[in-house]
Amino acid sequence: MSRKIAGPEIERLVQILARLPGLGPRSARKAVLALLKRRNDLLIPLSDALQQAVDKISECPTCGNLDTVSPCSICNDPRRDDSLIVVVEEVGDLWALERANVVSSRYHVLGGHLSPLDGVGPAQLNIANLIARAAAPEVKEIILALNATVEGQSTAHYISDQLAQATVTVSRLAHGVPIGGELDYLDDGTLAAAFKARRNLSS
Numbered sequence: 001m002s003r004k005i006a007g008p009e010i011e012r013l014v015q016i017l018a019r020l021p022g023l024g025p026r027s028a029r030k031a032v033l034a035l036l037k038r039r040n041d042l043l044i045p046l047s048d049a050l051q052q053a054v055d056k057i058s059e060c061p062t063c064g065n066l067d068t069v070s071p072c073s074i075c076n077d078p079r080r081d082d083s084l085i086v087v088v089e090e091v092g093d094l095w096a097l098e099r100a101n102v103v104s105s106r107y108h109v110l111g112g113h114l115s116p117l118d119g120v121g122p123a124q125l126n127i128a129n130l131i132a133r134a135a136a137p138e139v140k141e142i143i144l145a146l147n148a149t150v151e152g153q154s155t156a157h158y159i160s161d162q163l164a165q166a167t168v169t170v171s172r173l174a175h176g177v178p179i180g181g182e183l184d185y186l187d188d189g190t191l192a193a194a195f196k197a198r199r200n201l202s203s
Contacts, residue, residue: 047070075136084143087145089109108130111125125155149182
């Protein structure tokens, strides 16, 4: 029987942080201790920032990006190329492409990838909205910038099939993105090379 070494408030903090990607119970405890030790310059500002995020940040109804304005800043930017929509799995992938500055397009966030074993089908992803956006007359190309995983490529093939009757070019990133690689972990040069070498999926 393990001894209880902290109050319920601290334990709750540990349990919540342990749910974050890359953080297990041990890392979560270290993070909580760091926050508690630096209450004034870390814990309180973090608490304020989290509350502002809850109050002000929402999902863009057009593309699925996260922002404090709706539609998001990218969808509102008149300098973007309306003829090009880049499709990504998650918002983190969108941010990675924006950091690399390889394309000035519109985006579409699916919210994940197809995974029948996990109960994730087309209805659970933002695919229907993408099909509707692809029908807009100004849209000429859809780039499927999905992760080079089995699930990502299966999702790309499904979307390509759904867009077969649309009057748009459907392409995907070249093999500059390694098999098993995720966009958020790639360097800018790899992302740029992948965009330049993209190929058409409709032919």
